[in-house]
Amino acid sequence: MTTKMRSEIAEQPAALRATLDALLPRVGEVEAIAARTRHLVFVARGTSDNAAVYGRYLVEAYAGRLAALAAPSIATTYKRRIDLSGALAVGLSQSGRTEEIVETLAWAKDCGAATVAITNGGEGSPLAQAADLALCTVAGAEEAVPATKTYTTQLAALAVLALGLGAGVEAGDLARVPDAVEELIADPGDLDAVVEGLAGVQGVVVSGRGMAFSTALETALKLKEACYLHAMGLSYADLLHGPIAVVDRDTPALLVAAGEGPTLPGTVALARRVTGAGAAAYAVGGGAELAGAATASLNGPALPEWVAPMGLIVPGQLLTEALARRLGYDPDSPRGLNKVTQTQ
Structure with missing residues (x-):
């Protein structure tokens, strides 16, 4: 039986095409609202927070603007005011109904920020209504609890x-992104080998750096949500500062990289270090060089580094869905989770 999660993974090329068709003509609207700002703050939780990490790297590396991830509790729990004049606050929520994110974006506006919402909830969602500008994605309804196309x-x-x-x-x-995603869905690489490698372990370290860091965090979250693995998402720079001690024969590493870019050599070196210590290193992307240094590998997208994360996550999604089934779990409905999470 095909799971809802697997079906929604397959819908991503169409969802990406529809979203880009809807949003690319609105670049001018972003330019207008951004003209009165200097830096950015991203407001998100969970999967949306992992997306925000990509946004932060993208904005700092390519647009030359300082960006940060907000701590919503400053607004919702501590109820403090911060001078956000000159800031662009970007709220991300797939449903557009996460009360904490809506409240924090409204707080940011009250503190002087210009505001943008990114949501699949539509123009009528509370988050879109709270923002000066709403960029609504066109993913369609998502029924599986683990987010994929959203x-x-x-x-x-x-x-x-x-x-x-x-x-x-x-x-x-x-x-080029939708076609690249389509290719990865059709041929994710050594999926069976990586599934079998993770089926007998309790934990895994998932690591990437730079643009790929968001993918490492999101892949780790998916493995925790649907497979109940103790998955630790880390930048490889942080991993080398101590946590690498947990990587051993019983705790493999899943290493993520685009096929080009300044972080690829470090990822390859990390794979060699892991396998040299007798542990398994599974690659996601990184081209032939990373695959050659790894125990087994999943394919990455043939895309420039700045857009690669849109494809890099797809093998991780397929791995999560297949591993959950291999372990006897239902990836559509992980225990204790709901589609919309409200933070107390």
């Missing part, structure tokens, strides 16, 4: 946001 379309919306902020990238690269 996550990748969030990344597409963040790429459009970056274009509006003046990112020095080639906008035409976005047109």
